[in-house]
Amino acid sequence: MSSTKQKIVDAAVRLFNEHGWVNVSVRDIAKELGISPGNLTYHYPNKGSVIQTIHQRIIEKRAMIFGNLSLDASIVNVNQQFQPLLELYAEYRFFFLDLLEIMRAFPDIAKMHREHIEFLITSVKGVIDYSVHSGNLHPEPKEGYYLNLSETxxxxxSFWLNQQTIRGRAELNYEGARETMWNLVLPHLTEKGKQNYEEAMLALKES
Amino acid sequence: MSSTKQKIVDAAVRLFNEHGWVNVSVRDIAKELGISPGNLTYHYPNKGSVIQTIHQRIIEKRAMIFGNLSLDASIVNVNQQFQPLLELYAEYRFFFLDLLEIMRAFPDIAKMHREHIEFLITSVKGVIDYSVHSGNLHPEPKEGYYLNLSETxxxxxSFWLNQQTIRGRAELNYEGARETMWNLVLPHLTEKGKQNYEEAMLALKES
DNA sequence: GTCTATAGAGTGATAGAC
DNA sequence: GTCTATCACTCTATAGAC
Incomplete structure (x- = not known):
């Protein structure tokens, strides 16, 4: 990918993150880079192709993250493996903040993203099931409970940045998300699970 | 409010709900009603004043709901009192689906809505505290846990319709939200709380 | 690859007749 | 109150010179 082509995507992401996808025009992106709109059009024939490229990049990074995912879902690992995904969300936050609008405008992105969501929920459910099996979590208190918890x-x-932005918290960090997630799991931990949890939290503080 | 003025808001809500706020122009609204854009402008000088009016209506309905709110936070009551709020969300769903964009465009709406959010979270926390006091809920397992649960x-x-829409579930119902909410509370119920819970769920099914 | 210039469609908003 | 006509602007996208 040529230097200009790369710079365009970078500038686009920067501007989208700051002002929202609908509020940034191709002119704005060109202006930000000090190039002409015609030049931008040479590299990306329309606004849609810019976001398609960004989406592609998100997919690639995501694939790398999930490719490195270990099946050993100890609590320390969950925290560690969670991190790069959260960083990806923050880096391309506009995509997740303006997701509904983007999905309305690009049905193909919508379709792919929906499939990814189901994959994500299934993955969470898998980690929970593994934890039950390894004795860190109690069996579910009633039928369907852990599937519902996975969706929760x-x-x-996925809406953490949305709620932070809407509430006017500019910090953009995921500390709260991690804490909230563990709070949901907390009541279902076995004694063994609690011990692992305490150790994991200590490891987190030290890092 | 004159008939036309009323009809304009109704049509606007209908179209906003269907296509999203940014994708509906004042022309579209006029067309939907079979009136001229000039006529619409006579009643609402700009697009912003339409949404300001809708927001005002949301505030009024909300005030009615919370005005009727009983402090007796028995589980049956929580379910019953919850209902009109969920219906309000569904009726003006575009406002909540496109909230971030609307808040970006209208800082005054943003400010008021943020205050309301803090009020909502405090209310939930109040109900939880009441339930602990009345013996339906165990005391919180650790400092700050129930405040975090209230935020959760x-x-x-508030993001239930967003997630349903994004996942492509068109049903638009809040059954799942209610179930998910109770699932969060479930692990913290006392024996008394569990009994009340079972009764409340039975009452819900019968209604 | 990069530029300028501009077409063509859509937007919010206004003016003035009826 | 309601209409038609239109201004002024912004947007995406294209054409063609360099």
């Missing part, structure tokens, strides 16, 4: 975790994480 | 409940409820 997904909602919390 | 708020996130779940």
């Amino acid at each position: 975790v997904w909602i919390l994480v | 409940v708020w996130i779940l409820v």
Whole structure:
């Protein structure tokens, strides 16, 4: 990818993150870079192709993260493996903040993202099941409870930046998301699970 | 309010709900009603004044709901009193789906809505505290846990339609939100609380 | 690859007749 | 109150010179 082509995407992400996707025009992106709109159009024929490229990049980074994912879902690992995903969300936060609008405008992105969501929820459910099996979590208190909990975790994480932005918290960090997520799990930890949890929290503080 | 003035707001809400706020122009609203754009402008000088009016209406309905709120936070009551709020969210769903964009465009709405959010979270916390006091809930397992739970409940409820829409579930119902909310509370119920809970769920099914 | 210039559609908002 | 006509602006996208 040529230097200019790369710079365009970077500037686009920067501006989208700051002002929201609908509020940034191709002119704005060109202006930010000090190049002409015609030049930008040479690299990306339309606004849609810019976001398609960004989406592609998100998919690639995501694939790397999930490719490195270990099946050993100890609590320390969950925290550690969680981190790069949260960083990805923060880096391309506009995509998640303006997701509904982007999905309305680009049905193909919508379709792919929906599939990814189901994958995510299934993954969370998998980690929970593993934790039950390894004795860190109690069996679910009633049928369907842990599937619902997995969906809840997904909602919390994927809308975390939205709620922060809407509440006017500019910090942009995921500390609260992590704490909230663990608070949901806390009541279901076994004695063994609690011990692992305490150790994991200590490891987190030290890092 | 004159008939036309009323009809304009109704049509606006209908179109906003269907296509999203940014994708509906004043022309679209006029067309939907079969009136001229000039006529619409006579009643609402600009697009902003339409949404300001809608926001005002939301505030009024909300005030009515919270005015009727009983402090007796029995589980049956929580379910019953919850209902009109969820219906309000569904009726003006575009406002909550496109909230970030609306808040970006209208700082005064943003300010008022932020204050309301803090009020909501405090209310949830109040109900939880009451339930602890009345013996339905165990005391919080650690400092700050129930405040965090209150925030979690708020996130779940206020982003419920977002997640449904993004996942492509068109149903638009809040059954799942209610169930998910109770699932969060479930692990903290006392024996007395569990009994009340079972009764409340039975009452819900019968209604 | 990069530029300038501009077409063409859509937007919010206004003016003035009826 | 309601209409038609239109201004002024912004947007995406294209054409063609360099």
